Amino acid sequence: MPSTSVDGYTLTVAGKLTPGQSGELTVDIAGGDEQGSDVQRYEGAYVHVTAIHAQTLAFADLTPLDSDQRGPEFDVPAKLSKSGDWRLFIEFQTGGQLHTAAITIAL
Incomplete structure (x- = not known):
């Protein structure tokens, strides 16, 4: 499972995707004062994920399944072509501060 750290938080992405088919990723956010449960709503959701294909620059804007999920795990539907x-760019907010983490996954 790929993971990365940003601003004292560790993000891990799990899930098995098949190109061109609908699937689901799970983003786990650990760290901070409350082990990831201190994530705040930002622009209507707790996490935002943008995916960019390394070779073609195709992109997908992924929205969480349940915008009421409070964490530390967030389910995100994904269909990558x-x-x-x-390259996944994951945005989340804690304490009024926006964080952006980047993780690469291979399909």
């Missing part, structure tokens, strides 16, 4: 490497 092509195989290859996808």
